[in-house]
Amino acid sequence: MMKHYPLLLHKFLAEKSKIPSLVETILYMNLELYSLKRQDQNFRSVLLLIKEAFFKHGEKEALRSCVKALNFCSIESKGELKDFACNQLKYLEDELIAKLRYAFKE
Helix, strand or coil: CCCCHHHHHHHCCCCCCCHHHHHHHHHHCCCHHHHHCCCHHHHHHHHHHHHHHHHHCCCHHHHHHHHHHHHHHHHHCCHHHHHHHHHHHHHHHHHHHHHHHHHHHC
16 A cells, blocks of 8 residues: 555545545555655655645645644654655645735735
């Protein structure tokens, strides 16, 4: 699953009805295995795809699923992967604040 999960996310990224369920799949995974099995790059790809899905889909369910998944990864992952997940959550927050500020100026 660790190898194929980023491919599934990438394949169905445009389908708004499938994204919430697909993104929340990570909530049921043992994130420690990404470190143990040396699948760091797949983990990073998953987080980047989740962040991309957040900005691509504006539906409430998709947004909640993406935030829930990123939050889970920032809490449950270990070591460098935890740092990467926390940074992605911070980047998401920063991008969102920047977009809101721009929208208010408009």
